[in-house]
Amino acid sequence: MTGLMAAVLASAEAHVDWPMPGYTHLQRAQPVYLGHHLLAYFWMLARDRERFAFAEREAGRLPLGAGALAGVNFDIDRRMVAEDLGFGDVAANSIDAVSGRDFVLDYLNAAATCATHLSRLGAELVLWSSSEFGFCELPDAWSSGSSIMPQKKNPDAAELLRGKAPRVVGHLAALHGVMHGLPLTYNKDLQEDKEHLFDAVDTIEISLAAATGMIAGARWDRERMRAAATDELIAATDVADLLVGLGMPFREAHGVVREQFDEVLVQSSWLESKVSEGGTSLARVKEQAGKAHAVLDDGAAG
16 A cells, blocks of 8 residues: 555656646546646545554454453463463453454545545546557556557456445455344354455455556646647637626627637646645645655655
8 A cells, every 4th residue: 555655656756747627427527737637636545554554453353262252261461462362352241352343444445435536536547548548658567458459558457447446345344244233143154254344355466566556657648738728719618707797798708718718728727726624736745755755755755
């Protein structure tokens, strides 16, 4: 997780002032910097890391000593065993220790959300690397050629980030189904936790590795993105709507914007006008990158 966060942050800083279109409904909406867009994924991943850390803490309660369900006949020092084995605490209730699988559900919940975030990244990389967008080229190591069309370079790994996310979400839903209405304490149903957990772990690890490789190795086309971001349609309607709000008929506002407000439509003015905290002006993106470094360093230290 931290490796992908570092790769995203490094790429964001390397392309901190590269303009690109921001989208709503997959239509060009407002220009942003590529660095700002990439940092959106950094903050998703930072929250994912917190969720995984919570799952790790919850798994740190030693169940040993719970016996079959009621405890054992010997007054063993469970806390000494927990300390020796690296657990942070001991399970407080023997029945709960035997029958509970919250720690697995916590991991699967973190994994499902993380996989969903990675699926969104994968979807954008698929779009951006297409000929229609042409914003980036993905590294060969995470792409493939076509079996029949020699000119193609397929974004296989990015597509798999999309495809594997529902699989992880399905593991979470499936284990909730296993646990639903299950009487205490042990039932053979609980053996089903292994398949869901182990496959989710494997899937998340390979997905994180793929995402890290693609982000670290992607080559971005600055001019292609800049050309898309300087499309006047991105800003013109906003200006026309502003004039309409001041009482000017839209037909007249359309002509005024087209003929007299060219300087307002200059790309840099729109990018640099977004000065609110968390916005896409260059100063705010650099400020955001500084905060991201602090988060990354804090996680590495922890």
